[in-house]
Amino acid sequence: MPRILLIDDDQALGEPLAAYFQRFGLELVQALRPSEGLERLRQGGFDAAILDVMLPEQDGFALCRAIRAGSDIPVVMLTARGEVMDRVVGLELGADDYLPKPFEPRELVARLQTVLRRRGPRVGDGRLRFEGLVIDPVTRTVQRQGDVVELTSTEFELLLLLARQPGRVFGRDEILNELRGHEAELYTRAVDILVSRVRRKLEPVAAIKTLRNAGYALALRAAESPAHG
Incomplete structure (x- = not known):
């Protein structure tokens, strides 16, 4: 059963939400303070976090920045205002x-x-x-010129x-439709942010090219022989 960590100081939220999650085969654990939540994540055993x-x-x-410094666990953020800028800032983090x-x-x-399904391994896929x-879809790892690159779940899916x-x-x-499902609102700015982050992490390999008014494409040629690693 996937374990989800909720980091929210609303004490009345955790118990009824945990009971609801159980109906869908999810175990929810609540931490009321960020310090408690970070400690629980350090101990391991969680499959996603809600902040x-x-x-x-x-x-x-x-x-979110603190979590990302040491983990690529899927993160869903709860924004009280629901403003686009909050979401853009969260994506950047x-x-x-x-x-x-x-x-x-x-x-x-x-x-x-959705985020848990994206994270799950795709058994039988070979390395690209x-x-x-x-790129290894099974272990969800990326190597750039032999060095492992740390990508978040969404960055890897892109x-x-x-x-x-x-x-x-x-x-x-x-x-956006491919990565976030049909329930998520579409923000084209979100794709630009994701592409920018992935490009930065893959440097000096120029992997993604931009086609004006069209979108993005992978700009690399297939390797002639298997790379090491």
Whole structure:
């Protein structure tokens, strides 16, 4: 059963939400303070985290940054205002999805199921090998010129989407539909942020090219022989 960590200082939220999650085969554990949540994540055993933006000690954005410093666990953020800028900032920090408060528990479950499904290994897929880059869909790892690159779940899915059809141009809306499911609101700015992050992590390999007014494509040629690693 997947274990989800909720970091939210609303004590009345955890128990009824945990009972609801159980109906969908999810175990929910609540931490009321960021420090407690970080300690629980350090101990391991969680498959995803839900962060409230308005928290004591530090806000959800700072907490997301702290989590991303040492983990690529899927993160869903709860934004009280639901403003686009909150979501853009969260994406830049590595969050996988958002849900404005007040939210429907069923929608939160759906978002979590989506990020957990994306994270799951795809058994039977072979490595995708390009000049300077090796992508392993099974272990969800990326090597750039022999060095392991740390990508978040969403960053990996973006790269894998492009790598499975190298040279094909994917429009922004198409990418968002593929990565975030049909329930998420579409923000084309989110794709630009994701591409920028992935490009930065893959440097000096120039993996993704931009086609003006069209979208993005993988710009690498397939490797002639298997790369090491």
